[in-house]
Amino acid sequence: MSVCLPTYVVIDASSSMKPHEAVLNATLSRLHYNLATNPRVSEFARVSVIAFSTEVHVVIPMSDMEQVPALPEVICGGGTEYGKTFDRLRECIEEDVRDLRMQNLSVLRPAVFFLTDGAPTDSRWQDSFRRLVDKGWARHPHVIAYGFGSAQREVLEKVATKALFIADGSDTESALSSAISGLLNSLIASSNTGEMRIATEVKGFEYVQVAQEYID
Structure with a gap:
């Protein structure tokens, strides 16, 4: 039975990202190209791309990127609703894991790569986050967070359960590109070993050891 890592690329598309919209879309296109042209990785890491602002948009549902011709354009604007x-x-993971198992795949714990350039604009987001990473829910994911721009380290320390990367002052567009490269390197390393591996060397970012990991 083939092993599969459900992977969620969750990216901030709020109004603060509007000046960087073209670079965001170019960077996501590069991620798509690199996955689609590496069958070993795209078969192992099934990927969904989710953009969030005031609303949440599933840009690409869980897919083998080799089968996705192109990514739709992400339009930035609105708040930052965590x-x-x-x-x-949580809804996507519930549905996607069920569907992947129906394809006779052996499904690893999902991985969420969370990229943001700002603080949450909603005050009660932690209730939703607790439900997402609840250890009583068998499908709770690993969360790898990348913060840049005006993202708050103390907030992302509450979000990251597997690894945290904080930009060291690099401009938003450089940091975004580096974060996607780090994400891609993590997926390549994971596909080579058949289990979750984090590429901790990401240009322009400080790797922060996550003090408390959730028990698998």
């Missing part, structure tokens, strides 16, 4: 994002993620 709570809605975590609620939607």
Whole structure:
């Protein structure tokens, strides 16, 4: 039975990202190209791309990227709603894991790569986050967070369960590109070993050891 890592690329598309919209879309296209042209990785890491602002949009549902011709364009604008994002993620994981198992795949714990340049604009997001990473829910994911721009380290320390990367002052566009490269390197390393591996060397980012990991 083939092993599969459900992977969620969850990216901030709020109004603060509007000046960087073209670079965001170009960077996501590069991620798609690199996955689609590496069959070993795309077969192992099934990927969903989710953009969040005031609302949450599933840009690409869980897919083998080799089968996706192109990514739709992400349009930036609105607030930074963490709570809605975590609620939607939980729904997606529930559905996607079931569907992947129906394809006779052996499914690893999902991985969420959470990229943001700002603080949450909703006050009760932590309730939604607790439901997402509840150890009583068998499908609770690993969360790898990348913060840049005006993202708050103390907030992301509450979000990251597997690894945290904080930009060291690099401009948003460089940091975004580096974060996607780090994500891609993690997926390549994971596909080579058949289990979750994090690429901890990410240009322009400080790797922060996550003090408390959730028990698998």
